[in-house]
Amino acid sequence: MKRCLILSLWLCSLGAQAAADSLRIKQLQRCGELLGEGGQQWCLRAEGLGGGLPTVWLGGAKLPPASIEWQDDRLTLKLTHQARGSAPLWLEDGGGSSNPVWLTSQRSHVVAAASDEVAKNMDGLTTYVDLVSLLIEEKHDGLREARRIADKFGARVVGAIPPLNVYQLRLPVNDLEQRDAMILRMGSEVSVDAVIIEESAPERGEEGSGRDPGDIDQGEEWAANRFMDALYYYQRRIAASRIPVQPVRVGVIEREVDFDAPGFSDYRGGCNHAQTCLYARDGNRPSSHGTHVAGIIAAQDQGFLPGLGKQSPGFEVIVERNSDAGITANIAASVNLVEDGVRVLNWSWGIHRIGARDVKGERVDSLVRSGLAMSGYEELLEEFFLWLRAEHPDVVVVNSAGNGASWSGADEYRLPSSFITEQLLVVGGHQRSDNTVAVEDPQHVRKRHSSNIDMRVDVSAAACIHPVAGALAHCGTSYATPLVTATVAAMLSINPALTPQQLRMLLRRSALTLGTEQDFEAMDAEDLTAPILPSERGGQLNHPDLGRSARLDMQRALDLAVQSRERVR
Structure with a gap:
């Protein structure tokens, strides 16, 4: 009888623990x-x-x-x-x-459309019917002007990104014909710089196609970027040098993280700043895009920042999306995160305009938008980067190049990677080759077949992961991007004074290479990244790396960050 009572209490205790952990x-x-x-x-x-x-x-x-x-x-x-x-x-x-x-206590918040507030446009894309955003000229009081225009057209102001002078309106319309007529009239207002429409149902992640085998060795893929070497270096070098490393806050624009997935189960409650802390809404799928992206940065079993060990100064990783209101919500969340002290933003997302062509001349069908939507997004992104440069010049955005096998820098067809600004790092993707050669050899990896390319891409990183048992490999520039984000965060913990321009310079100087071509072709050539220049190899005109594409070397990048700090002592 006593044994039964003990067993019953033990089972009840297990049940209570399970309930508490749910x-x-x-x-x-x-x-x-x-x-x-x-x-x-x-x-x-x-x-x-x-x-x-x-x-x-x-x-x-x-x-x-x-x-x-x-x-x-x-x-x-x-x-x-x-x-x-x-x-x-x-x-x-x-x-x-x-x-x-x-x-967040910040002011930027936008509203997502409900399922009955969207429709299919002429291109077959889902678009918001009665929600649009106005980008007001900076010389005007944005809220006052938005309310004036709303009153004039019988609309209501329902959301805002005040630092960018962007205000979201709900229009008194019932279909796309009425909407388009009204936004034409609103766009002609003297104070309106652009009208932004949303073309997005909840978006799938920017992963690549599934043409890869399911036996990807993630450790081998990451070894091409010296992932473990970088962890070992940070743990030993920081301790030996006694560099006073600084905490860094990282923002990740994603919906959610599955806290039942391996590597996330211990993220509970508050943050004591002893190690990496992760803040995110909970999802239901360990294979979700946000779980993968955040996991590369912060998963406790294999993420880079937790792997820095006891030498870590403490990293806060904030996974945030603001709402499901598409690109506008991405920017609203980004503005709030920057105002909350984030130094590095991970953007594993991007869009192509309808009509974009890949390197073979075929139409790109990955995350396409209409010309009307693209023009508004371009104005919104331009305003964001102008604000970033003026108010937060120390913040760096790390963006995926895209998976359309197209050109990342084609500003008419690709956003946001086509923007030319020091505060935007663009990341392409590579994959382990079949060649049995040393990590340093350019043939150790091959260009990821779906990765967008060209001179606008700053550096490439491993694009394939194998996150959960029994799942097929996931590949795409979305997963290369957080490897660079985590590296940049660690570099900033070593030397917080590094500017975005200096971070790019150190990433390129430290880079390994890939590819066989050694040339400086026109911008439409099929180079994966901008070719390495003599200035990035100490002015050596005969260096074998010149003209090749840049491949992330995480260990060497940390070493250069240490050297950059020691030089100013």
């Missing part, structure tokens, strides 16, 4: 009045809640129960102006803690 924050976004200057209202949906009101932590403080409304799996948080502040938020209930998410 607490997950699935959604968190601004709701109510988005344009108010006072308090904020946030709507949260969770799984695994018990029968009572959970404890809600914002940073190191508990939210008072009076500021929380609770119904089933949903909480409404009402934050006063005094209580506002960007910080991680998590729940505690039944002895367990949820995944932490990032709650």
Whole structure:
């Protein structure tokens, strides 16, 4: 009888632990009045809640129960102006803690269309019917002007990206014909620089095609970028040199992370800054795009930043999307993250314009948009990078080159990688070749068949991962990009004074090579990246690397970051 009682208590304990570990924050976004200057209202949906009101932590403080409304799996948080502040938020209930998410006090928030608020346009693309955004000329008071235009056309201002003078309007229209007529009239307003329309249902990730075998060896792929060598170097060199490394905050523009996936199960509650901390909404698929991208940076079992070990100064990785409002939401989230102190932004996304051609002359069908949408996105992205240069010149954006086997720098057909700015690093993808040669040999890897190419690509990195048992390999520039992001974050922890221009220079100087061609052809040549120049090899005109494409060398990049710090001592 006693044994049965003990067994029963043990089973109950296991059940309680399982219930406590099932607490997950699935959604968190601004709701109510988005344009108010006072308090904020946030709507949260969770799984695994018990029968009572959970404890809600914002940073190191508990939210008072009076500021929380609770119904089933949903909480409404009402934050006063005094209580506002960007910080991680998590729940505690039944002895367990949820995944932490990032709650921003910044002002940029846009609204996503519901399923009955979208339609198919002439190109067969999903587009928003009654939600558009206005980019107001900077000399105008954006909110006042947006409200004036809204009143004139019977619309309402429902969202905003104030630092960019962008305001989202809900139009009094029922179909695309009415919408297009109204945006033509709004676009003719003297104060309106551009009208931005959204062409996106929830987007698939920018992964490549599935033409690769399922037996990809991830360790071998990453060895081509000296992944483990870089970890070993950081752990030993930082300790030996006693460099006072600094914490770095990283932003990842993705929807969610599956906290049941290997490598994420221990990310619970607050961040003690001892090691890497991850803030994200919880997803249901370990094979999701966001889980893969965030995992390369921050998974505890194989992510680069946690692998830095006890020498790590503490990294905060914020996975954020703002809402499902397409490219506009990506930019709104990016603005908030930058204002919250992020130094490195990971953009594993991009779009092609309808009509783009790949290197074989075939039409690109990867993440295409119409010319009308592309023109608005181009204006929005241009405004973002102008703001970044003026207000946050130390921030660097790391962007995937794309998987259309096309040209990444074709500004009429590819965004955002085609932008020419020091604060944008563009990453192509390579894959392990069949050649049995040393890592240093250019033939150690081959160009990833679907990777976009040309002079605008700054560096390439391993594009293939094998994340979960039984799953096929995932390949694409989306997964090459976070390898560069993690490297840049580690470089900044060593020398926070490095500028985006210097980071690019060090990545290129430290790069390994790939490819056989040694030439300086026209911009439409099929080079994977911009060819390595004599200035990137110490002025040696006969150096064998010249003219070849640049391949990320994570260990050497960290070494140059250390040297850059030692030179200024």
